[in-house]
Amino acid sequence: EAGVAQSPRYKIIEKRQSVAFWCNPISGHATLYWYQQILGQGPKLLIQFQNNGVVDDSQLPKDRFSAERLKGVDSTLKIQPAKLEDSAVYLCASSTGPMNTEAFFGQGTRLTVV
Amino acid sequence: KQEVTQIPAALSVPEGENLVLNCSFTDSAIYNLQWFRQDPGKGLTSLLLIQSSQREQTSGRLNASLDKSSGRSTLYIAASQPGDSATYLCAVREGNTDKLIFGTGTRLQVFP
Numbered sequence: 001e002a003g004v005a006q007s008p009r010y011k012i013i014e015k016r017q018s019v020a021f022w023c024n025p026i027s028g029h030a031t032l033y034w035y036q037q038i039l040g041q042g043p044k045l046l047i048q049f050q051n052n053g054v055v056d057d058s059q060l061p062k063d064r065f066s067a068e069r070l071k072g073v074d075s076t077l078k079i080q081p082a083k084l085e086d087s088a089v090y091l092c093a094s095s096t097g098p099m100n101t102e103a104f105f106g107q108g109t110r111l112t113v114v
Numbered sequence: 115k116q117e118v119t120q121i122p123a124a125l126s127v128p129e130g131e132n133l134v135l136n137c138s139f140t141d142s143a144i145y146n147l148q149w150f151r152q153d154p155g156k157g158l159t160s161l162l163l164i165q166s167s168q169r170e171q172t173s174g175r176l177n178a179s180l181d182k183s184s185g186r187s188t189l190y191i192a193a194s195q196p197g198d199s200a201t202y203l204c205a206v207r208e209g210n211t212d213k214l215i216f217g218t219g220t221r222l223q224v225f226p
């Protein structure tokens with residue numbers, strides 16, 4: 001079974017530029033998550049999708065971050081414009097559904113904003 | 115608001131020791147608790163998933179326990195090896211919101 005795929009693996013941009021990350025969840029997984037992990041901290045949930053609907057985006061900085069899940073499968077996370085404090089690893093995860101299901105994570109995208 | 119705490123933040127031990135990593139959470143209304151491993155520069159690998167109705171789960175040298183009423187979980191690693199060196203994260207799936215909330219992790223180093 002293929003895992004959660006993310007691209008790119010690494011990205012370096014200047015502040016005020018825009019960037020986009022892509023995630024392809026495990027086939028058949030209805031729930032998709034985007035997390036931000038700052039160095040030395042645990043992952044923080046940014047947004048959670050159930051199929052192509054948003055379940056929770058309460059911690060997504062909506063003035064600069066946006067996310068969408070096309071046709072309930074792939075998802076993109078965009079930052080525009082980027083700030084220095086956005087430097088982090090962005091992790092995508094998926095699970096078959098809500099509640100008692102196991103979450104599986106991709107390798108993450110390491111973003112450095114200079 | 116659910117808060118997840120992991121103690122200790124870092125641990126360095128000689129090879130062969132048995133270890134206990136601790137995870138505590140403030141709201142016992144959870145669906146499950148999951149332990150992950152994270153190697154430097156990598157994503158998260160799921161180690162064990164304990165449902166709220168279960169007391170423990172075992173996989174190889176790993177054993178995780180859950181005491182939901184007291185808001186605690188432990189990850190026991192038997193006969194530690196240098197290859198176990200990584201950051202270990204616990205996460206709870208909230209019962210009310212279905213969010214997966216992470217602790218800050220325990221950074222483990224096992225030296226030969």
